[in-house]
Amino acid sequence: FSLNDGEIAAILGNNGAGKSTLLKCLLGILPCKTGTVYIDNSDISKMTPLEISRCAAFVPQKENAPRIGVYESVLLGRKPHMRFGPSLQDKEIAEQIIERMGLSQMRGRNVCDLSGGEFQKIMIARAICQQPKILLLDEPTSNLDSLNEAVILHSLAEERANKTVVLVSHRASTMRIADTTYSVENGRMS
Numbered sequence: 001f002s003l004n005d006g007e008i009a010a011i012l013g014n015n016g017a018g019k020s021t022l023l024k025c026l027l028g029i030l031p032c033k034t035g036t037v038y039i040d041n042s043d044i045s046k047m048t049p050l051e052i053s054r055c056a057a058f059v060p061q062k063e064n065a066p067r068i069g070v071y072e073s074v075l076l077g078r079k080p081h082m083r084f085g086p087s088l089q090d091k092e093i094a095e096q097i098i099e100r101m102g103l104s105q106m107r108g109r110n111v112c113d114l115s116g117g118e119f120q121k122i123m124i125a126r127a128i129c130q131q132p133k134i135l136l137l138d139e140p141t142s143n144l145d146s147l148n149e150a151v152i153l154h155s156l157a158e159e160r161a162n163k164t165v166v167l168v169s170h171r172a173s174t175m176r177i178a179d180t181t182y183s184v185e186n187g188r189m190s
Helices: 019-027 049-055 070-081 088-100 116-129 146-159 172-177
Strands: 008-012 056-059 134-138 164-169 180-185
Touching (some): 008 019, 008 172, 019 056, 056 116, 070 088, 070 116, 088 116, 116 146, 146 164, 146 172
Parallel strands (some): 008 164, 056 134
8 A cells, every 4th residue: 555645544453453563564663574665765674763763753552651751752752863962943843742732731740650641642742743754653542531532633633734644543533534544454454
């Protein structure tokens, strides 16, 4: 399959169907058994991890909460673009993302003290802060209440102007922002 710039694709399927595996193959985290993944005509198997991280960001289904602050966690999204540390521009981008995603009230908190839903929002903010061309999200709204789910889906819809978004979900609500919907069953996509 192929996706166009600015497209939002939802990948749906039952547990164990292969949705998360597909995302990991798209990033080169897992090797493809068949086929090749290209980003802008570049074969990802020939790209370095740094090159991949400059054009693609991934929010996994589960991640351990680090013992760092919310601001620092979001700022980590800029790491692929840093040379010796965060620049003023990196800091400004992180601040803008925190503000735009309504996370200002959490700014001074430690990430490991957040609820599952709050932590999920921070991980999505970090990925957006990375400013990738492609944003891959595995169950991005699974820990969120309906209000926060709406905020995240709205933020992702806004991102379509700057990037391609691929999201794996069990929730039908994610389909309302998707341009294309794929189904995965028994490791096959349709």
